[in-house]
Amino acid sequence: MTMNKKERHIKKGSYPESVHKRFADFEENIGFTFSDPTLLYRAFTHSSYVNEHRRRIHDDNERLEFLGDAVLELAVSRFLFETYPSMSEGELTKLRAAIVCEPSLVQFADELDFGRYVLLGKGEEQTGGRTRPSLLADVFEAFVGALYLDNGFDKVVGFLEQIVFPKVKVGAFSHVMDYKSQLQEMVQQSSSGQLNYRIVDEKGPAHDRVFVSAVTIGGDELGRGEGKSKKEAEQLAARHAISELRKTEGQAE
Numbered sequence: 006m007t008m009n010k011k012e013r014h015i016k017k018g019s020y021p022e023s024v025h026k027r028f029a030d031f032e033e034n035i036g037f038t039f040s041d042p043t044l045l046y047r048a049f050t051h052s053s054y055v056n057e058h059r060r061r062i063h064d065d066n067e068r069l070e071f072l073g074d075a076v077l078e079l080a081v082s083r084f085l086f087e088t089y090p091s092m093s094e095g096e097l098t099k100l101r102a103a104i105v106c107e108p109s110l111v112q113f114a115d116e117l118d119f120g121r122y123v124l125l126g127k128g129e130e131q132t133g134g135r136t137r138p139s140l141l142a143d144v145f146e147a148f149v150g151a152l153y154l155d156n157g158f159d160k161v162v163g164f165l166e167q168i169v170f171p172k173v174k175v176g177a178f179s180h181v182m183d184y185k186s187q188l189q190e191m192v193q194q195s196s197s198g199q200l201n202y203r204i205v206d207e208k209g210p211a212h213d214r215v216f217v218s219a220v221t222i223g224g225d226e227l228g229r230g231e232g233k234s235k236k237e238a239e240q241l242a243a244r245h246a247i248s249e250l251r252k253t254e255g256q257a258e
Contacts, residue, residue, distance in 0.1 A: 020046065024124065031122050039155045044069070048151035049119070049144060051134065053126030066147035073150030077105055080149075080162050084170055091248050103181040104173060110142035113168050119144050176232045176241050184243035188220070188227075191250055198223040202239045205229070218242040 028045055032038045039045040052065040081104050085097050092100070103109065114120065120135045123144055134140050153161050172178070185202075192200055199222065206217035208231075218238035219229050228249055230241025 027122055035117065037156075037160075039151070041155050044151040044155045045148075046124075048073075048147040049122045050124045051126070051129060051140065053129035053134070054124040057126040066144065069147040069150035069154075070143045071150070072153065073146035073148065074105075076153045076158070076161055077146060077149045077165075080158070080165055081105055081169070084162075084165070084173070088174070091251070099181050100173075100178055103178045104169065107138055107142040109178075110145045111138045114141040114145040116168065119148070176230070176237050184240050184247060188243040188247050188250075191247065192222060202242065204235055204238070220246050
């Protein structure tokens with residue numbers, strides 16, 4: 006979509022030419038365009054910018070943030086429900102909370118350089134608003150809301166499949182699920198013996214190392230897991246072991 010097409014949807018003079026160029030670059034970098042670019046602009050418009058440009062017609066991103074929060078939670082919930090059939094309701098809830106919490110949303114926003122595109126008032130700019138965690142998290146949610154309104158739920162899921170879901174699959178949030186403690190309790194209840202974890206393999210270059218951990222009891226391997234750290238690999242190995250023990254014991258997945 007060219008800048009001229011965009012301007013047919015946006016009131017002439019409502020934004021400086023530099024802003025139009027900024028969001029044209031954003032769409033090029035992210036790989037898709039908005040049918041209604043006003044939604045994109047609004048997602049990145051902070052209330053401080055609106056307050057300083059009262060003579061122009063602007064809407065801030067707060068309502069989109071409200072919508073995006075709900076859409077994001079639904080999309081993540083469906084992904085977890087379909088991807089992890091053996092997880093309990095409590096486990097799913099904990100994992101979802103870790104994915105949609107402020108620090109995680111800030112990480113996603115930083116990866117996409119969202120801070121660069123936020124429209125701020127001068128005061129907010131001078132006090133570091135562009136890198137403020139709460140602001141970046143809000144912008145990420147607002148963007149999800151805008152994407153939902155412009156392209157629908159499937160487009161949101163496609164976006165999250167690029168930015169969020171791969172991190173979940175490689176165990177980036179496994180630290181919130183203390184599988185090692187759960188496994189220890191299961192083993193103690195059955196008096197099965199001593200649990201041991203060991204790193205059995207390391208893969209990838211030094212700057213992007215992946216560790217493979219195996220968990221054993223009495224010399225018998227119960228499960229393996231891969232992670233970006235040894236602790237993460239151990240947690241995922243424990244999770245695999247829990248799943249195998251439940252199968253052995255005839256428990257429902």
